[in-house]
Amino acid sequence: MLRTRRETLTVFLFLAVALVIPGSLCGQTVPAAPKLSVHWEELTASDFREGIHRSQGTCLLPFGILEKHGPHLPLGTDLLDVRYAALHAAEQEYAVVFPEYYFGQIAEARHEPGTMAYSRSLQLALLQETTDEMARNGCKKVLIVNGHGGNESLLPYFAQTQLDKPHDYVVYVFDERTPQQGGPPKKTKIDMHAGESETSKMMTSRPDLVHQDRASSESGADQARQKLPEDVYTGIWWYTRFPNHYSGEGAAATKELGEFQMKWWIDSVVKAIRAVKADDVSPKLQKEFYEKSTHPLDTQP
Ligand SMILES: [Zn+2]
Numbered sequence: 001m002l003r004t005r006r007e008t009l010t011v012f013l014f015l016a017v018a019l020v021i022p023g024s025l026c027g028q029t030v031p032a033a034p035k036l037s038v039h040w041e042e043l044t045a046s047d048f049r050e051g052i053h054r055s056q057g058t059c060l061l062p063f064g065i066l067e068k069h070g071p072h073l074p075l076g077t078d079l080l081d082v083r084y085a086a087l088h089a090a091e092q093e094y095a096v097v098f099p100e101y102y103f104g105q106i107a108e109a110r111h112e113p114g115t116m117a118y119s120r121s122l123q124l125a126l127l128q129e130t131t132d133e134m135a136r137n138g139c140k141k142v143l144i145v146n147g148h149g150g151n152e153s154l155l156p157y158f159a160q161t162q163l164d165k166p167h168d169y170v171v172y173v174f175d176e177r178t179p180q181q182g183g184p185p186k187k188t189k190i191d192m193h194a195g196e197s198e199t200s201k202m203m204t205s206r207p208d209l210v211h212q213d214r215a216s217s218e219s220g221a222d223q224a225r226q227k228l229p230e231d232v233y234t235g236i237w238w239y240t241r242f243p244n245h246y247s248g249e250g251a252a253a254t255k256e257l258g259e260f261q262m263k264w265w266i267d268s269v270v271k272a273i274r275a276v277k278a279d280d281v282s283p284k285l286q287k288e289f290y291e292k293s294t295h296p297l298d299t300q301p
Pocket residue numbers: 069077078147148149193194198
């Protein structure tokens with residue numbers, strides 16, 4: 001069958017469209033966004049760039065500690081638990097998670113084995129350089145997820161002192177670990193450190209490290225040795241009440257309570273990541289504040 005040149009060209013183009021182009025598309029399927037680790041240290045340099053883009057510059061700094069946790073939990077309880085919560089949260093709402101960090105305030109446990117208590121000046125300097133370096137790498141929103149009760153004055157103070165000079169990033173602090181209500185009923189009243197809640201959470205994150213059979217070998221009761229009004233604060237207060245670095249009863253812990261509390265913690269961190277990503281007010285007003293603070297006399301009411 002004879003064809004004109006035009007017909008031949010049409011047939012050729014049809015074949016090209018019908019066979020070659022779809023073939024090449026099948027051969028190289030349009031790539032779905034590749035799964036990226038949420039662990040800073042597991043990303044390649046170019047994947048890190050993609051991770052920062054995907055997280056919208058939001059990075060987590062889970063903050064633990066190394067200190068005694070009763071007679072039955074590991075020294076790294078706060079570090080292990082906060083990383084468990086933060087990593088699971090970042091899997092649900094993508095954020096880059098900084099590696100192990102445990103350089104916080106724990107002077108009150110220096111009499112117990114295994115405590116790493118860095119000096120006041122080093123705690124602040126190291127945290128500042130860490131968040132500065134995170135920001136230099138694109139983390140313009142640093143969400144510190146606190147896992148350690150002894151940091152609860154340090155971290156708001158650190159966040160407040162970000163206003164002393166300009167920073168091109170915002171520090172946020174999330175400092176809740178235990179729901180106030182809901183879930184399986186709790187059996188104990190005093191439950192501040194290595195007690196029912198913390199032991200239960202560890203049964204979820206690292207059950208292999210819980211030695212519940214040892215939980216009653218020391219007392220976690222409040223020794224109430226200090227006779228001061230509640231509104232007078234001293235640094236020695238914790239030692240006066242809980243010298244064994246144990247507050248509560250780990251023997252009361254259950255896996256059910258741990259699962260409930262850990263899920264609540266993870267969900268709460270997810271909400272915090274979403275809120276931080278959506279927050280365009282803090283970066284903007286922080287910048288405005290830094291600028292105005294260079295000429296306070298010009299500030300209009
Ligand atoms: Zn703890």
